[in-house]
Amino acid sequence: MRYAKDHKQETHARIVRKASVKLRERGAHGIGVAGLMKEAGLTHGGFYAHFDSREALVVEAFGDAMDRSLAVWRRKIEPLPPADRFRAIVETYLGPAHRDDSGHGCALPALAAELARESVKTRRALAAKIEDMVGLLAEQVPDASGGAARKQALAALATMVGAVVLARASGPGELSDDILAAGRDAVLDKPAPGGTRAKGPAKAAGKTAGKAAIKAAASRAT
Numbered sequence: 055m056r057y058a059k060d061h062k063q064e065t066h067a068r069i070v071r072k073a074s075v076k077l078r079e080r081g082a083h084g085i086g087v088a089g090l091m092k093e094a095g096l097t098h099g100g101f102y103a104h105f106d107s108r109e110a111l112v113v114e115a116f117g118d119a120m121d122r123s124l125a126v127w128r129r130k131i132e133p134l135p136p137a138d139r140f141r142a143i144v145e146t147y148l149g150p151a152h153r154d155d156s157g158h159g160c161a162l163p164a165l166a167a168e169l170a171r172e173s174v175k176t177r178r179a180l181a182a183k184i185e186d187m188v189g190l191l192a193e194q195v196p197d198a199s200g201g202a203a204r205k206q207a208l209a210a211l212a213t214m215v216g217a218v219v220l221a222r223a224s225g226p227g228e229l230s231d232d233i234l235a236a237g238r239d240a241v242l243d244k245p246a247p248g249g250t251r252a253k254g255p256a257k258a259a260g261k262t263a264g265k266a267a268i269k270a271a272a273s274r275a276t
Contacts, residue, residue, distance in 0.1 A: 066104045069094045073115035074122075079157040082112055082168040109172065113179045116169065119161035120183040124190055131194065139194040140210075141242060147214050148237045153221045153230065162187075162211075163218040187211060210241045 072093040076085050085093075087101050087108055105111045130146060131139040146152065152159045162184070169180050192207035217237030221230040 062104075065094075065096070069096065069104060069111070070114050070118050073111055074119040074161070075157045077112065077115050078119060078159065078161055078164040082165055082172070087111075109176060112169075112172075113176055116161050116165060117179060117183055119165075120187065123160045124186060127190060136194070137196055140191070140196055143191065143194060144210065144214065144238060144241045148217055148234045148241070150226075150231070150234065153218060153234060154226065156222065160215070160218070162215045163222065166215065167219075184211075213237055213241050 069090065073090050076090060076093055090111065091097060091101055101111075105114075127143055131142055134142055147160065156164050166180065169176055188204060188207045188211055191211060192203040195203040195206050195210075198206055214237060217233055221233040221237075224230045224233065
């Protein structure tokens with residue numbers, strides 16, 4: 055049978071896409087080569103016509119999943135004013151829909167812990183995709199740029215990934231919802247009930263007022 059010129063490329067892309075979903079659902083070691091090829095509608099024997107090793111497929115599937123997450127972020131924030139974009143990403147990431155659909159969500163909560171135990175090559179591929187995600191998130195951080203925005207984006211991503219991992223591990227229910235809500239509050243810098251945390255100018259004004267009160271008290275004491 056003669057195939058179209060781009061048949062192999064299309065088949066390769068289909069394998070990667072199927073693998074990216076199954077790996078996020080079941081983990082990096084939750085499904086073997088035979089299972090992945092079956093999901094793609096192909097035989098086990100055809101695997102090495104597309105990939106040098108199982109690790110090569112895992113790396114490519116992880117990259118595909120991360121690229122798709124970034125594309126979802128871009129589509130979501132494109133129509134929004136810049137000031138609303140960071141919040142939109144955080145609220146979507148730490149929402150129940152993302153928690154409940156691991157197969158089509160961000161690959162980091164699903165695979166990062168497992169891939170951290172893989173080869174140096176795999177971990178470098180993981181790090182590169184994390185940098186891409188941090189870079190896009192940093193661009194959306196309000197009132198910050200450069201190193202400050204990157205630092206905030208790193209902290210936000212670490213909190214978001216950890217919250218999704220714990221929310222999924224605890225199963226759907228009140229605890230899981232509370233974990234997501236706490237993650238949103240932490241990333242968006244909302245004070246806890248009864249708290250007095252402030253940001254930016256308000257925080258600075260609070261410090262100034264506090265110093266003035268201390269000086270006044272000292273003056274009265276003397």
